[in-house]
Amino acid sequence: DLGIIAILHRATKDLLKMGEQLGLNDARTDYLAQRLQITEQAINTLWCEQSQYFYCRDVLTNSLAKVKTSAALLTVYAGLTSDEQTKIINTATEDFIESSQFSVASTHPKEEKYEPQRYWRGPIWLHINWMIAIGLKEAGFVTTAEKIQDDTRNLVVKSGYYEYFNPETGAGCGGKDFSWTAAIALHWLLD
Template sequence: MSLEREAIRILRANDRGGFTIPTAGLYPFQWLWDAGFSALGWMKFDEARAWQEFERLFEGQWANGMLPHIVFHRPEATYFPGPDRWGTRHTPPTSGITQPPVVASFVRMMLEQAEDQTLAQTKARALYPKILAYHRWFKRERDPANTGLTNTFHPWETGADNSPAWDEALARVPVDPTLPPYTRRDTSHVDPSQRPHQAEYDRYLSLLEVYKRCDYDQLRLHRECPFRVVSLIIDCVLHRANRDLAWLSARFGFGDETEIAGWLEASQGAIEALWDEEAGLYYNYDRVQDAPIRVGTSASFLPLYAGTSSPQRAHRLVRTLESWAEQVRYLVPSTDPGHPSYEPQRYWRGPVWAIMNYLIAQGFAEYGYPEAAERIHQDTLKLAELSGFSEYYHPTTGAGLGGGEFSWTAAMALWWEVSPWAH
């Protein structure tokens, strides 16, 4: 079976009536940034279904504009923590944190490449006010001091849950002595050697209790949450999404470009302040310690996707990527393979992720490095050919890791194969 046919089969198998689960069992609900990548995949063979992915996602949007990272459209027993543990009192039930805000950028990509322009324009226009409300929430409640960078209060929000970048900040989170007992479900689906450690999970759930005690009040979390970091994934994806939101505003005549331009002006310089000249990388930032987190990760390349980087820094990033490539077979490992915390098969501590590869490659292509972009593209396709559409891959052996028949990996094969560089 061709990669394209298999990818289509997986998306159809993971369709739950207008929303796509990442994979059966392990992740049986709708996740925010997974939905965005899945929509790109659907766009290649069923445009109406692609737009429906976002419509179902926004069923979970809160009144304050926040878009949660999970929408629990219907009960499933195979995942923890479920809606009861979150206790968000939303209908449909949702989690209480967000995830990288890819929606505006992907809506623009889909609109630009749609064959059915009438449908695309109708759907994108209807989604625009909801996306704007989401971005205003980020600015108002995650960057109230207008630093240009957002505070992130939980590793799960970053998308890169157990990245070594969060080790120190997470270790400072006290385990809640009243933490209700729980049974993890993930390690019944996936080898524990490929998943976060139990000590990390205790702290993830302790942070959830902090959220609940604050009644999900973001301004209280700025004061009371023990985990406060700047995530390159969140801030670079948001900067790019704000650029694309301004484009959508102008395209449809909504007139919000000036407001969005203010956000972009603040985040442009703030992201660039995360650059480390000696390392040739951008670093995440620990807001509690007020210091950079000196761990190279795949997110370190995302200022190219954001479009904030200078040509000189882009050139340094190419050199850094080349040094990583000398240490692994497949790009891009999620952690610098020369770092002591690098673990090539454990979740976000080393494996290759197709979706990160797409964002990174797009950045390199737009900065005039098509060879680097195409190397990443070809490595991603080789991994799918070698090990199927896995959640993530071993950067040396190419073995498939995590969940199998994974929607966003399949979606990337469809979208990226046909249209290597969106715009």
Template sequence: MRDAIRQQAEQVIRRNDRGSYTVPTHGLYPFQWNWDSVLSALGFAHFDEPRAWTEIDTLFAHQWEDGMVPHIIFHEPNDGYFPGPDVYRTGRAVPTSGLTQPPVAGFAVRRMFERARDRDLAERRARALLPRIHAWHEWFHRCRDPQGTGLVAILHPWETGRDNSVDWDGPLSRVSTEGVEPFTRRDIQHANPAHRPTQAQYEGYIRLVQTFRELGWDNTILHDASPFRVADPGFNAILIRSCEDLGWLADRLGEPQIAEQSRSFAARGIAALETLWSEAHGQYLCRDRVTGEAVESLSIGGLIPAFAALPEARMSALAHRIATLGQSCDHLVPSHDPAAPEYDGRRYWRGPVWLIVNYLIADGLRRAGHDGIVGRIMSDSLRLIEKSGFAEYYDPVTAEPCGGVDFTWTAAMVLEILAQEEAPA
């Protein structure tokens, strides 16, 4: 059974391969997405190491001069997706969006470097990527944390990858949609509208893009000018882990300055995450940087910090919180608490299970020695594949496949999970 699943996963990745980059899935997402692409490289690395490195190289070839790495690269014209380059209007030779996404590249490159069978190739490609990834991390701390708090802000729900999370309901509701340009969505032509964000949410998304476009996509001013600024614990934890891993990699590649600064970024971030901890909820909460208030939303964003090197008391609390969620659903980890009134088990990030987040959370918990809950998460993930195939996401109670089908990063995570399952203890 495991061999068949592995072969199917490789086939999904190959079908979505466009030569130098992968698309998340045919139709629904026809371009290169930032964190999809990086996590997909982890899948490629199990059967084609050169192609895995090329995936990340292609993404960073479109890094902006200020260090930002955009969340979409529009390699080829395709009118099947909205919003396209005509909405972003970033003025790049190869069109890109002007937003970014969770910076998992530092983590992924370290993992690929550690596991590489072709050591010369790995050292050469990692050495070339090292300063680029570090420039992206510097950009975050310079442009998204101008007050030097240790935590960076996201300026658009799309930047987190968790587009319609309950976390954004309050902050997004204060974004005026007056003057939003008329648009026709394409996502609901490829996927069930009941699984996707609402029209009202999309109007807020597009109004934010228009605002940033009107400001010339100038990252030196966007943070303070944006009507939407949120410190997301999950996003920050991914940045912290990538800084930590980049520091490790820099040490081994003889780049002590990058190593020292990366470790400093990670340490400051870990300390600052404490300001987002909620003892009452046993998890982290987002903070609305516009109002200064905590966002009372029990989403998976408050559990993703397990991916970072947290103090043991916090790791234990998160493991307990996830185990408690497991009493409310058949498959971990739901993207929102099933007991909360806002929960919707089929609508994108308001309840469904995503294997990529399962993987990140489990990786951190495994490092901290919480093998029991890790086993449950990994077992649940593989059961979803066996029941429902390589879907974009799944209902945590019924295991119904939702969103797109034959999803690249779902397949990549399956290869990672199977490899870890077979690794010696």
């Protein structure tokens, strides 16, 4: 799963940085550095040259699951993309943004598998938006990152602190008064 890979990769980089700041240099940090290398060497096995997109791998068929999801957008956050791939992912993110009333849908709205309220088949998750925006901003795509932040803020203003949101209507879905939504809003959206 690209989302898990990307989040874990970024977290591992952060742990190594903390270890460096604390003066740690031992088997634990060596292990983490090795894990980073493995991911960096393998990530392009999830890149489809034909469609210019990262996909999750279907472990049953050992083939790419060619459904465009927001998980691919997290590869920039993880620092796993080449400069060219980063530009391509930014363009893909812009397409996600333009394809629904609110962004970023977890499955691209033009995909056959898209369902705007079905868990991970379309809804917007604020913590995922936050990470996508961080990655794009760090890569220099500030306008795209700010658009995601504005859309995300509009969701909270419109519907409150729900677990996830319908990208077509902005309606809150799942649990109401959800803690991770409130945490992201406090940290990233509210003045």
